[in-house]
Amino acid sequence: MQESSDYVIILDTDIHKKVEKGLYMDQSSLPIVEALQQHAKKLPDSFHVPGHKNGFVQPAYARDILSAARFDQTELPGLDDLHDPRGVIALAQQLTADIYGSRSAFFLIGGSTAGNMIMIIAALQEGDVVFVQRDTHKSIINGLRLVKAQPVFLEPEYDETSGLPLGLSIPTVQEAFHYHPEAAALIVNRPGYYGWTSPLGAIIGEAKKHGALVLVDEAHGAHFPAGDVFPDSAVSLGADLVVHSAHKTLPALTMTGYLHVGRSSRIHSEDVQEAAAMIESSSPSYLLLASLDAARKYLHDLTQTDDTVLREQLQQTKQAVLQAGSLEEQLPPEHVQADPLKIVARTPEGHTGWALQRYLEKEHVFTELADEAHVVFFLSFQPLTTETLQRIERGTDRLRSENPSVTPVAGVRSLPFSGMQKLPADWYKAGRGETEITTLENAEYKQAALDIVPYPPGVPLFLKGETLTGERLDFLLGRLEQGGGVQGVRQSENGQWLTSIVKRKET
Numbered sequence: 001m002q003e004s005s006d007y008v009i010i011l012d013t014d015i016h017k018k019v020e021k022g023l024y025m026d027q028s029s030l031p032i033v034e035a036l037q038q039h040a041k042k043l044p045d046s047f048h049v050p051g052h053k054n055g056f057v058q059p060a061y062a063r064d065i066l067s068a069a070r071f072d073q074t075e076l077p078g079l080d081d082l083h084d085p086r087g088v089i090a091l092a093q094q095l096t097a098d099i100y101g102s103r104s105a106f107f108l109i110g111g112s113t114a115g116n117m118i119m120i121i122a123a124l125q126e127g128d129v130v131f132v133q134r135d136t137h138k139s140i141i142n143g144l145r146l147v148k149a150q151p152v153f154l155e156p157e158y159d160e161t162s163g164l165p166l167g168l169s170i171p172t173v174q175e176a177f178h179y180h181p182e183a184a185a186l187i188v189n190r191p192g193y194y195g196w197t198s199p200l201g202a203i204i205g206e207a208k209k210h211g212a213l214v215l216v217d218e219a220h221g222a223h224f225p226a227g228d229v230f231p232d233s234a235v236s237l238g239a240d241l242v243v244h245s246a247h248k249t250l251p252a253l254t255m256t257g258y259l260h261v262g263r264s265s266r267i268h269s270e271d272v273q274e275a276a277a278m279i280e281s282s283s284p285s286y287l288l289l290a291s292l293d294a295a296r297k298y299l300h301d302l303t304q305t306d307d308t309v310l311r312e313q314l315q316q317t318k319q320a321v322l323q324a325g326s327l328e329e330q331l332p333p334e335h336v337q338a339d340p341l342k343i344v345a346r347t348p349e350g351h352t353g354w355a356l357q358r359y360l361e362k363e364h365v366f367t368e369l370a371d372e373a374h375v376v377f378f379l380s381f382q383p384l385t386t387e388t389l390q391r392i393e394r395g396t397d398r399l400r401s402e403n404p405s406v407t408p409v410a411g412v413r414s415l416p417f418s419g420m421q422k423l424p425a426d427w428y429k430a431g432r433g434e435t436e437i438t439t440l441e442n443a444e445y446k447q448a449a450l451d452i453v454p455y456p457p458g459v460p461l462f463l464k465g466e467t468l469t470g471e472r473l474d475f476l477l478g479r480l481e482q483g484g485g486v487q488g489v490r491q492s493e494n495g496q497w498l499t500s501i502v503k504r505k506e507t
């Protein structure tokens with residue numbers, strides 16, 4: 001069935017016959033969803049895993065939550081195998097590759113976290129010098145640790161007005177290749193959490209000129225092919241490997257994602273398949289696989305919707321939210337495109353984003369992200385109800401009326417990463433040894449024994465083994481003081497911030 005020379009999939013005979021009859025060949029079909037529905041219709045008896053036996057064995061206290069268990073299947077005849085696909089999974093993945101324009105697509109059941117690690121294992125080898133946009137998700141760092149590649153961190157640009165990250169600039173990438181022409185790959189993440197998407201085409205061109213691979217963590221951009229109203233997808237711009245969290249912006253279940261091999265990529269799809277089997281469960285969830293199949297069809301249906309209609313619909317939703325809360329939108333600088341599926345709302349003067357987020361939560365409105373001066377709303381293609389808008393209005397009104405005298409809030413403090421930083425060859429071993437829990441105060445000038453990661457967005461501030469000091473330590477203390485979440489630091493009963501440091505290094 002496959003068109004690429006490096007990845008020949010031989011379909012099972014029965015499915016091949018169906019394909020010959022014209023079934024499952026167009027974007028309106030749902031191979032996995034339909035196979036699960038057909039299996040359920042048989043009212044099958046289960047003497048196999050999972051232990052809930054098609055949802056028959058179910059504790060009453062969780063029945064509502066586990067109501068989809070009858071479709072939570074395993075590798076039965078007709079349901080295919082994610083790690084050796086020859087049936088409905090192969091077909092669903094091919095339909096996905098077709099809609100994104102990739103050579104092959106892989107369904108991820110461990111989110112972009114798994115996807116990033118799979119992408120790195122498939123593309124890189126021990127000792128490879130790799131450029132990494134410094135404000136990268138921790139899964140990229142963990143993937144690089146696994147393969148023992150050697151990162152050279154590149155500083156992203158920041159918006160002068162808002163302090164928010166903009167992605168890599170072309171001069172930064174050019175300079176990087178000037179100093180390290182031997183680099184095997186460039187790892188980019190775009191768009192960021194705020195939905196801001198800097199141009200990628202020229203950066204890919206620069207990397208290709210130097211023979212380097214381009215790996216893109218496009219976790220927040222699975223919906224980009226939906227229409228011209230969205231930024232171009234990294235697949236269409238010629239990246240070698242691209243990872244999407246389907247669950248972030250498409251109506252897919254949490255933990256789902258897609259990994260694409262670009263059309264002209266040097267990476268072999270079989271290497272990706274092999275890496276996926278290393279990282280992901282050998283018992284992938286069929287509920288997740290079905291939701292990836294359905295999300296792909298949903299994306300296809302969006303592509304059939306007129307761009308102007310999509311644009312107006314999202315614009316109306318955005319305006320309705322901003323008006324309800326009397327909030328203003330923070331726009332990126334001109335050369336950067338904002339994803340219309342997100343709203344970066346500036347908080348009312350004198351209030352932090354975290355405070356607004358808490359007030360909205362009191363009204364049962366839950367947002368994705370807050371910082372010193374913004375709250376980020378992730379939208380969907382569904383219009384909002386009047387009730388939702390009233391809740392937003394109540395939350396923001398209460399914030400303003402219950403906190404009349406607030407101190408002025410400083411703008412967003414950009415993550416303090418500067419310049420180009422090449423890590424030592426054995427960086428992946430750093431921070432191993434005997435550890436000790438201590439206060440952040442005592443931890444100054446000591447080595448971190450774990451990654452310290454503000455979450456969201458999940459960008460490691462200190463890597464395990466780095467010395468806790470300087471501007472980054474100030475940044476960490478400031479973030480904790482303002483109530484921002486940080487993985488790798490916890491609060492003691494008497495309110496002190498604790499972390500783990502290296503007491504004695506491994507020899």
Ligand SMILES: Cc1ncc(COP(=O)(O)O)c(C=O)c1O
Binds near residue numbers: 114137189255
């Ligand atoms: C840029 C980026 N990459 C990767 C991930 C991991 O995605 P997932 O939650 O799908 O594992 C995230 C999660 O927030 C992210 O923001």
